[in-house]
Amino acid sequence: xxSVAQPEDQVNVAEGNPLTVKCTYSVSGNPYxxxxxxxxxxxxxxxxxxxxxxxxxxxxxxxxxxxxKSQTSFHLKKPSxxxxxxxxxxCAVRDPFGNEKLTFGTGTRLTIIP
Amino acid sequence: GAGVSQSPSNKVTEKGKxxxxxxxxxxxxxxxxxxRQSLGQGLEFLIYFQGNSAPDKSGLPSDRFSAERTGGSVxxxxxxxxxxxxxxxxxxxxxxxxQSMNTEAFFGQGTRLTVV
Numbered sequence: 001x002x003s004v005a006q007p008e009d010q011v012n013v014a015e016g017n018p019l020t021v022k023c024t025y026s027v028s029g030n031p032y033x034x035x036x037x038x039x040x041x042x043x044x045x046x047x048x049x050x051x052x053x054x055x056x057x058x059x060x061x062x063x064x065x066x067x068x069k070s071q072t073s074f075h076l077k078k079p080s081x082x083x084x085x086x087x088x089x090x091c092a093v094r095d096p097f098g099n100e101k102l103t104f105g106t107g108t109r110l111t112i113i114p
Numbered sequence: 115g116a117g118v119s120q121s122p123s124n125k126v127t128e129k130g131k132x133x134x135x136x137x138x139x140x141x142x143x144x145x146x147x148x149x150r151q152s153l154g155q156g157l158e159f160l161i162y163f164q165g166n167s168a169p170d171k172s173g174l175p176s177d178r179f180s181a182e183r184t185g186g187s188v189x190x191x192x193x194x195x196x197x198x199x200x201x202x203x204x205x206x207x208x209x210x211x212x213q214s215m216n217t218e219a220f221f222g223q224g225t226r227l228t229v230v
Contacts, residue, residue, distance in 0.1 A: 036221075046219075046220065090157065101164075105156075
């Protein structure tokens with residue numbers, strides 16, 4: 001069965017510093033990978049996805065993520081954190097040629113410290 | 115509509131009553147998901163519909179929970195004999211088929227259910 005792990009419940013980063021939110025996955029085939037963000041009292045918003053091609057994908061709000069097949073990882077990154085990046089982040093995986101079900105990680109709360 | 119629509123946005127019900135939550139997905143999306151989120155915590159998977167296939171009900175927490183999707187479009191999540199622990203935000207999402215390049219899921223704003 002496919003699964004997603006977000007090993008950190010909470011990540012704190014100083015404003016202006018680079019940030020990384022970790023995600024590893026397990027799926028039998030080639031994965032489709034996603035990051036979503038949830039701001040306080042808001043719904044989930046799509047940030048970026050990896051489908052195929054370049055391992056480094058860029059998304060909204062200056063975020064990017066790198067697909068690493070050998071390490072089965074898809075870490076979310078941003079070169080310089082903003083206070084407004086403080087939110088709950090979810091990684092998700094889908095096997096497009098399996099059951100196609102979208103499976104989410106448990107989420108990581110990112111806090112940017114001014 | 116342009117996005118996933120959920121109704122009602124808020125629901126307060128008395129313990130023991132039944133409730134129905136509605137989700138109207140994006141037109142043409144074959145996949146529809148229900149999740150539950152408590153107090154800004156993680157997403158708890160409830161049920162997954164994909165086209166005409168049998169739904170994946172593996173996340174439903176008890177037999178008080180059921181869901182249906184009529185005509186491959188609108189879905190209703192029903193909770194019978196509600197309990198206080200059912201209080202949460204219920205989120206619906208839809209997406210196109212897995213092999214599509216435009217395969218990300220889009221979420222509704224959720225229904226906040228409070229059982230008193």
